[in-house]
Amino acid sequence: MDYQGIIEEIAVLVEPEFGKGKVADYIPALAKVPADKFGIAVQTMDGACFQVGDAEEPFSIQSIAKVFALAQAYPVYGEALWKRVGMEPSGNPFNSLVQLEYEKGIPRNPFINAGALVITDMLIEHFPKPKTQMLDFIRELSGSDDVYYDYEVARSEREFGFTNAALVNFMKSHYNIKAPVEQVLDVYFHQCAIAMSCRKLASAFLVLANHGVLPHSGKRMLTQSQAKRINAVMLTCGFYDEAGEFAFCVGLPGKSGVGGGIVAVIPNELAIAVWSPELNEHGNSQIGIKVLERFTTMTGKSIF
Amino acid sequence: MDYQGIIEEIAVLVEPEFGKGKVADYIPALAKVPADKFGIAVQTMDGACFQVGDAEEPFSIQSIAKVFALAQAYPVYGEALWKRVGMEPSGNPFNSLVQLEYEKGIPRNPFINAGALVITDMLIEHFPKPKTQMLDFIRELSGSDDVYYDYEVARSEREFGFTNAALVNFMKSHYNIKAPVEQVLDVYFHQCAIAMSCRKLASAFLVLANHGVLPHSGKRMLTQSQAKRINAVMLTCGFYDEAGEFAFCVGLPGKSGVGGGIVAVIPNELAIAVWSPELNEHGNSQIGIKVLERFTTMTGKSIF
Amino acid sequence: MDYQGIIEEIAVLVEPEFGKGKVADYIPALAKVPADKFGIAVQTMDGACFQVGDAEEPFSIQSIAKVFALAQAYPVYGEALWKRVGMEPSGNPFNSLVQLEYEKGIPRNPFINAGALVITDMLIEHFPKPKTQMLDFIRELSGSDDVYYDYEVARSEREFGFTNAALVNFMKSHYNIKAPVEQVLDVYFHQCAIAMSCRKLASAFLVLANHGVLPHSGKRMLTQSQAKRINAVMLTCGFYDEAGEFAFCVGLPGKSGVGGGIVAVIPNELAIAVWSPELNEHGNSQIGIKVLERFTTMTGKSIF
């Protein structure tokens, strides 16, 4: 069966899963997204694209943007980046202050909120227009201008963002944040509010399947080593408190967001993005996880 | 020996302790206080006052003000106050976020920073001019106008106050702060910056030795039960991570501040205040603790 | 009203509290104690005794024995005792391994299980027949032979004692236990299984109200300082996670056990023991706490 046939069959197989999860409701702008939205896009290195459902509809990618932020900062700072953020799984729910206090303000990895806030601080230090340049970067990765900030989501994040404000202040007290607190939060909440479709997302992640080179233009964005390492961090830290289970059941590097998006990479082959807003108890897309389990089972693809 | 003879003898006995501690240096305004400042004041319920050294010189009372804040809020809110803050020792360093996260934003007691921030939020809710009215309240307790805000200290606290900003934001994310974050911090940092002398401090604490009634005017400020309970909380929670040791070695309800002040109460008899800026490893005045140990040994006074 | 009148009135007042708590059921030997057992005994320094209900019936004093163990070890080791166990409140449920791990095998205080196990180890090191000599010691304090080990309880404790075995092993890995693991557990579980009545318990605690001297014989068992310090530790650490609340509501040094016993001391005056097996959520006697609250309110006695 080809990829189109496979994802169409999977779309039918996961139907019974609808209604088992819960759409994120910590901010009104996310709570109003219809629970039955559902799309899959597979983008291969040779330029083919396969999709089902709402795969062209932009949605709030939320924490998936943490991968883009890392990919933008890594070539700038090189391995020195890891002095300010770790690369170990957190072993705790993703907003936890405990670990951060225990480790003196150095977040465990760049995909927990604290770590992403530090990466954001590093982007602010280097890029004169961090919000604009973040968007430009993702547009270049995805080969499309159809990537934008959802300002309503950004405002909503800010309004209810006291936990993140606590994190930034706490890390600033440990001298691991350089920019003013408000600026870090502003850039970060915009980052969380990036909207793009499954199709664009899969396109943008191909750079990680292709060892740092954009397949459509041949332009190198990351060194081979950097691309490999971002994949490793996604595998060990990309799914909050469910990273081990995702590696176990799916076996691919990937990243999820509370908007219901999940994207994963099969090195040398393809990237796949799924969108379904209902979340499981770990904050990952209930159906997105099932789709990827099925996909690796049916294709026999896994890195292990 | 009378109290004057006792404190004069103690002043000589503790001389070898100078130089063993370290003046607080987390903000410049405190770091520049001379390490050899030293005063003791004993104020008895019958109006007598005994003092040695710099007992009339105002200093930054810092966390001792947390007792005044509690004493001002308690009659307003009654026992309902304890729904928003606990009364248990913290068992952790005084700024710890861990306990706060574990207990969902309810601080363990009103004398850790988190708890004092909640009390401050409650004062803001009730008093239209919280900063002015806090000062008025302490002036009434001490029977003197010589109590004021040290604005340089307040500014300095704000400038380096990221940990407290983290605490307020974190508790706001748990709905245990009602006022805007900036206002809570502003009032709180002024509270920390109150300056008054050992003599005024001892006078102001007599209300707790006298079951809630001002000895000089006969005016009731707290119910008998409230005064007793504030004493109990001081005994179990008044000395950061050294509360047990203070109860053990001194055996009196009291409160310390990082400005080097300590005040303690002997119910029905007196209040004693000491000022010596060098702090021990727990953040309590190195010499202040020794003075109080000596005082209870020489007078035979202890609540146990 | 005299003490007899007071405790009789209290016995009536607390009647509505029966049925609100839960008899300890972690071992069968305790679970079968009738929930409606209830006794109060007040023993004054001048030899008078007042009592109501089942005040002469022996019951399992459980953790109250930790005070006897401390009182037996303290004169042997002096202040060096505190090198192996702290004197700070735990701020955590009483069996917690977390604090112990964080503090490298030094228990926070002698009244959490870990601390009592260390004290037991110290008794084993010094006394050739620790079980016999513990009993002799308590009999001397209480002036009565009617103190004994309930061997069924001791066996039952051992059978379900895996948490305590974990604690001893863990502290042994940190070199804070010297005797063999099994011996420490054997002596400790017997200590927990001591049975005596409210009346004997109140008598035995008079030594702490009387600054270390047995009132009936005039024999000094502890120095004045040691007696005062044990009282201080009882006040700050005697009631598990409810120590602050007990200090707040009752305001007396005391100790509770999961057998439903509570004993408290008014320095220079009396000791009071209560027995009622139903426990509140913190593991302290539901009715025992209420009795002591009432007793301090009605007599106006409190150390604050």
Place this chain on the structure above:
Amino acid sequence: MDYQGIIEEIAVLVEPEFGKGKVADYIPALAKVPADKFGIAVQTMDGACFQVGDAEEPFSIQSIAKVFALAQAYPVYGEALWKRVGMEPSGNPFNSLVQLEYEKGIPRNPFINAGALVITDMLIEHFPKPKTQMLDFIRELSGSDDVYYDYEVARSEREFGFTNAALVNFMKSHYNIKAPVEQVLDVYFHQCAIAMSCRKLASAFLVLANHGVLPHSGKRMLTQSQAKRINAVMLTCGFYDEAGEFAFCVGLPGKSGVGGGIVAVIPNELAIAVWSPELNEHGNSQIGIKVLERFTTMTGKSIF
């Protein structure tokens, strides 16, 4: 360059690393192993073997045996195995009781000590002669009888095994251990004391590179899914507190032991084992990690 050339070159390149780590000294039997022992063995699926140094000398594989225990228990219990042990990285040093207490006696994964003790308990439940059958199982995997228990190491482990005894007792108090405490410890300490050479180790791990089938005999030992999943757990949890860094720098599923052994798997191709007793600060072989980093760099092999 072929594998033989590569590992010979690596052996030269890592020479400057000798002396930077520290041989495990928590038990005498390990402390006496010469620090300069060093061997590498590469075993490919097609039967070729390449080796340098002490690759044929048996050493104490320690925690590497946890993979064998999991591989032996998994086919017996199937996915039900994961009800008693998790599959998430621990985010804490490998002996930590904190996480275990927080999670009510369910260890985070089978490669921390607590998890391996639960797996051991499960092996005891199923296999009548667990020690003999464990050895038989590893001999079958490695295709060699030269796998044995080092009884001196096993005795030494038991003698200093208080932390593990604490873990077993603690989990028994949470009903997650069924066999008697002493039996679980006995089997576990023997498991830690298995001795075999790099060459045998690489042979035994080929089953995980070959999707569950022994390459030399064609016998299926694990389902394809089980083999893949053990690889996933090795990648996310195989290197104590350095799992993320190993995935990042090496990018292969693997497992280390405090005896200085490390073994890793390249799916479909080979298994590689290294032995060098000096450990880094995380308890992993200082030189072993370097060898694997070089090996993946020079061969271009990584799963990402």
